Amino acid sequence: MNDKKILRVIPAEKVNMGGIILDQPLPASGIDQIDPFLLIHHWDSExxxxxxxxxxxxxxxxxxxxxxxxxxFKGDLQHRDSLGNDATVTSGGTQWMHAGRGITHSERPSAAMAESGGPLEFIQFWVNSPAAHKMDNAFYLPLSNEETPRIEDEGYHLAIVAGIYEGVKGPAPTLSPMTLLRGGIKADFSCEVSLPSSFNTMIYLLDGELQINNIEARAKDLVQLGQDGEAISILAKKDTRFIVLSGEPINEEVTSYGPFVMNDQTQIMQAIRDAQMGKMGILIEDF
Structure with missing residues (x-):
């Protein structure tokens, strides 16, 4: 089995999203996307x-x-949407939403957490949909920590959110082939991760320090690996939490504007008109 080649290590940049300061490793300078992944935001605040x-x-x-x-990763998030879904996901859980032809939603810490305060940490990433599925019906799936299968060995664990890894199937449905993992590893321990050579693969470190295929990566670094092998060797220099995003490239044109990701500008203009006309649903939050 050949090692996946590391193409680059991308340090996250601080971005201001409506007054909220986030870490953004993707997109980055000169990198619009790593197909099929479009964006990664890391929120970590008190x-x-x-x-x-x-x-x-x-x-x-x-x-x-x-x-x-x-x-x-820490705290909780309550999701409400125009389909009538209302769910709160806590530490270790996942909010999985396919926007499809259109959906309106909100994401907020729960009322209890807003009142009590405390650490809130999560990662949101955007996964492109193939053209054939962009206008499918929207759907939402909340997953708890307990509903997410895990592989554990001495010094590390991997939670399988989507795809099949070492015979374990993640519960989240995908529209193109991919494997999405959440991991943790203790200092001085190591593990081997194997993913298809055809997949674009990224590893993002929430904290800690890793040696990945003999290349050093630190907290809030995004490590991009190529399509020339399957094996990834991970050695922890410090206790580290990380995610693995790996997927088959869609290889289609991408045109985006704000919260819409389509294949051409005409489709974007239609999305804007449809949103203005209420065709993506209405959400009135009840506080």
Missing amino acids: LPGGQHQRDVGVGPHPHRGFSPVTFV
């Missing part, structure tokens, strides 16, 4: 408490043409 839920998180907004996926 809520002060004493707040109303309406004043925290992200209020109702539409999406079309891709899947925004959220891995929750």
Whole structure:
């Protein structure tokens, strides 16, 4: 089995999203996407408490043409949408949403967390949808930590959110072939990860320090690996939490504008008109 070649190590940049400072490893300078992955945002903050839920998180907004996926690491997030879904996912859980032809949703810390305060940490990443599925019906799936299968060995664990890894199938449905993992490894331990050579693969470190195929990576680095092998060797220099995003490239044109990801500008203009006309649903939050 050949090693996957490391193409680059991308340090996350600080970005201001409506007054919220996030770490963004993707897109990065000169890198619009790593097909099929479009964006990665890492939110890590301390809520002060004493707040109303309406004043925290992200209020109702539409999406079309891709899947925004959220891995929750600390605290909780409540999802509401125009399909009538209302679910709160806590540490270790995942919010999985396929926007399809259109959906309006909000993501906020729960009312209890807004009041009590505490650490809130999550990663949201956007997965492109193939053209054939961009106008499918939208759907939402909340996954708890307990509903996410894990592989554990001495010094490390891997949770399989989507795809099949070492014979274990993740519960999240995907529209193109991919494997999505959440991992943790203790200092001085090692593990081997094997993924198809045809997949574009990334490893993002939430914290800690790893040696990946003999290349050093530190907290908030994104390691991009190529399509020339299957094997990934991971050695922990420090206790580290990480995610693995690996998928078959879709190899289609991508045109995006804000919360819409389509294949051409005409489709983007239609998405904007449809959102303005309420065709992506209406969400009125009840506080």
